[in-house]
Amino acid sequence: MATDENDRRPKRAVRVEDVARVAGVSPITVSRALSHPDKVKEETRQRILAAVTETGYVLNHFASSLRSGRSRIIQVFASNLTNPHFATSIQGIIEAFEGTGFNLMFAQIGYSEMLEVDVVNGALPFRPAGVIFTGVVRAEATREALSKLDMPIVEMWGHRDDPLDMLVGFSNADGGRLMGEHFGQRGFRRIAYSGHATERGAERVAGFREALAQHGADLTLIHPMEGTRSIIDGMGAFDAILEKLPDCDAMFFGTDILAIGAMLRAQERNIPIPAQVAIAGFGGLDFTAHVKPGLTTLNIEGYEMGLTAGRMMLARLNGQPVDRLIFDYPITLIERQSTAR
Amino acid sequence: MATDENDRRPKRAVRVEDVARVAGVSPITVSRALSHPDKVKEETRQRILAAVTETGYVLNHFASSLRSGRSRIIQVFASNLTNPHFATSIQGIIEAFEGTGFNLMFAQIGYSEMLEVDVVNGALPFRPAGVIFTGVVRAEATREALSKLDMPIVEMWGHRDDPLDMLVGFSNADGGRLMGEHFGQRGFRRIAYSGHATERGAERVAGFREALAQHGADLTLIHPMEGTRSIIDGMGAFDAILEKLPDCDAMFFGTDILAIGAMLRAQERNIPIPAQVAIAGFGGLDFTAHVKPGLTTLNIEGYEMGLTAGRMMLARLNGQPVDRLIFDYPITLIERQSTAR
DNA sequence: CTGAAAGCGCTAACAC
DNA sequence: GTGTTAGCGCTTTCAG
Numbered sequence: 001m002a003t004d005e006n007d008r009r010p011k012r013a014v015r016v017e018d019v020a021r022v023a024g025v026s027p028i029t030v031s032r033a034l035s036h037p038d039k040v041k042e043e044t045r046q047r048i049l050a051a052v053t054e055t056g057y058v059l060n061h062f063a064s065s066l067r068s069g070r071s072r073i074i075q076v077f078a079s080n081l082t083n084p085h086f087a088t089s090i091q092g093i094i095e096a097f098e099g100t101g102f103n104l105m106f107a108q109i110g111y112s113e114m115l116e117v118d119v120v121n122g123a124l125p126f127r128p129a130g131v132i133f134t135g136v137v138r139a140e141a142t143r144e145a146l147s148k149l150d151m152p153i154v155e156m157w158g159h160r161d162d163p164l165d166m167l168v169g170f171s172n173a174d175g176g177r178l179m180g181e182h183f184g185q186r187g188f189r190r191i192a193y194s195g196h197a198t199e200r201g202a203e204r205v206a207g208f209r210e211a212l213a214q215h216g217a218d219l220t221l222i223h224p225m226e227g228t229r230s231i232i233d234g235m236g237a238f239d240a241i242l243e244k245l246p247d248c249d250a251m252f253f254g255t256d257i258l259a260i261g262a263m264l265r266a267q268e269r270n271i272p273i274p275a276q277v278a279i280a281g282f283g284g285l286d287f288t289a290h291v292k293p294g295l296t297t298l299n300i301e302g303y304e305m306g307l308t309a310g311r312m313m314l315a316r317l318n319g320q321p322v323d324r325l326i327f328d329y330p331i332t333l334i335e336r337q338s339t340a341r
Numbered sequence: 342m343a344t345d346e347n348d349r350r351p352k353r354a355v356r357v358e359d360v361a362r363v364a365g366v367s368p369i370t371v372s373r374a375l376s377h378p379d380k381v382k383e384e385t386r387q388r389i390l391a392a393v394t395e396t397g398y399v400l401n402h403f404a405s406s407l408r409s410g411r412s413r414i415i416q417v418f419a420s421n422l423t424n425p426h427f428a429t430s431i432q433g434i435i436e437a438f439e440g441t442g443f444n445l446m447f448a449q450i451g452y453s454e455m456l457e458v459d460v461v462n463g464a465l466p467f468r469p470a471g472v473i474f475t476g477v478v479r480a481e482a483t484r485e486a487l488s489k490l491d492m493p494i495v496e497m498w499g500h501r502d503d504p505l506d507m508l509v510g511f512s513n514a515d516g517g518r519l520m521g522e523h524f525g526q527r528g529f530r531r532i533a534y535s536g537h538a539t540e541r542g543a544e545r546v547a548g549f550r551e552a553l554a555q556h557g558a559d560l561t562l563i564h565p566m567e568g569t570r571s572i573i574d575g576m577g578a579f580d581a582i583l584e585k586l587p588d589c590d591a592m593f594f595g596t597d598i599l600a601i602g603a604m605l606r607a608q609e610r611n612i613p614i615p616a617q618v619a620i621a622g623f624g625g626l627d628f629t630a631h632v633k634p635g636l637t638t639l640n641i642e643g644y645e646m647g648l649t650a651g652r653m654m655l656a657r658l659n660g661q662p663v664d665r666l667i668f669d670y671p672i673t674l675i676e677r678q679s680t681a682r
Numbered sequence: 683c684t685g686a687a688a689g690c691g692c693t694a695a696c697a698c
Numbered sequence: 699g700t701g702t703t704a705g706c707g708c709t710t711t712c713a714g
Contacts, residue, residue: 061466063707066403087428125402264631290605404691
């Protein structure tokens, strides 16, 4: 960028000092012009901006953060990206922060959400400006440690009345209830659930059971599938359920993928869906609309949740008021042929 | 962690100096014990480690990186996570770095790979220890800028004989060739391709066309679909192709998702697959094995590619020799009912 | 609205 | 194998 022949030597990076010299001001004024533009006279600011372009200056985040104790890093604790719901959610988060000058740092957490204090501490050396969890933090010790940190936090994909700070999620209990209501109305009686059955899965199961009870039905069998979600697993689950509960007339799966696996397996075994067994999924992935028979499912807006999570965080970081700390996305039943009677 | 009552005041963080005092050594020795263990006497090291636990010391990355000019950050430039291939790949990368002490920073690049110098520069203030691209860097200017950086780089999901540094990919041309060979042998004559058709897509199309030519067949129609990959898009593509090429007898789609959409649309329209139109996909997503008819596809190991990319980078960072700079994953044809004759 | 001095916490370079 | 000194580049005081 500089026009002289010094370009040859990438000796040392351009510093505020260099910009300051070119602009004829002191280093601190350059710093202010860049981070608190309104605290510097417009004219000076213009001169400084010109000098920045001329010198090709870029801020050294390390020096900046070391001195200020703050950073422009958003720490994201994400679950398995193999699950399209989470992947899509993360995509939403990424897009929310695009072009904002914040940088996203990723760390993996298990699907179990049994996030340890250590995992969180491991990310703190970066003093992130904010933290986003692709889940609700369960461990009490971790919650306490986090709440002491006094930084913006977004939890996702679950529900709590007392989030650490902000929450973008939905109620698994409501989801379970919706499906229980649906199954109850249809008159199903020998009912099985397969999928995540602890933590947030437990809430879903509880809601499901509760709604079924109101129709005099109950959840006859739970076939737990923690952390797995392939089509093959769904096929296996279908067989396993019919093995234990041969007269099963309705199955509710914790993910659409498992449900599709079950439907495919039913086809292979010539078991008519929904005539003999009704099948429902969870997630609202787009292919559920296109399989035959169409798959009844609970729809969740993963991408939008991610986007919203990112925007809430951003608003908070920019000092804007966040109108709702808890943003529960509605979960809706999409009724299709696979559970028709 | 400290046992006295000073715990109440989180005045300032524990520093090397504090650890040094407790261990009865100088700060620099603490630093060395932590980052170059072999340069410190075993006994001293033990004493220091004890002091670290006692004081609850955690390294300040900002100070460390500011001083050393190095960081433990791996910059990942990722494409759209909405695409399960990329998401899975990223998952592989994440797992490769789990527990290694390196931190992953994410930035989004468009599917087009027309990564600008600016995007790259935007990440450099963090002086990453390495950079991973979920794609091959196309823009020459960017390639040059990167090569001057003198840091480990992994490019992915494509092929070049002259990678910037390391490459984990596969040959799109080979993939296209495999499918062209397959279509040619089956005797298809009115052939359409739909999907990504520029850059890496162009290589695939070229290979496809080349192999078809050897069987006296040719690629009659290209229906480009840049950056889209939903089932709905596949349904639309199917209709669009038949509109332009009513006697089309075989379609090759750039992603399995598009291919599935096409198959579903064919079912709706009562067009027999493969009797009237053969359909093939690309990617080897697991559901291709389970749909009816089974979908012929080209298999790609996304997760493994990510894992390998991460491990190559890690080996390089740990100063281990990297035996192969270019790691081409084999791409294989999975022949199923959807293209049977 | 602008500047001078100081120091964030660490490690490179050079002793010993 | 260990210590001393200095400084990475920025921004927080505190003055003016």
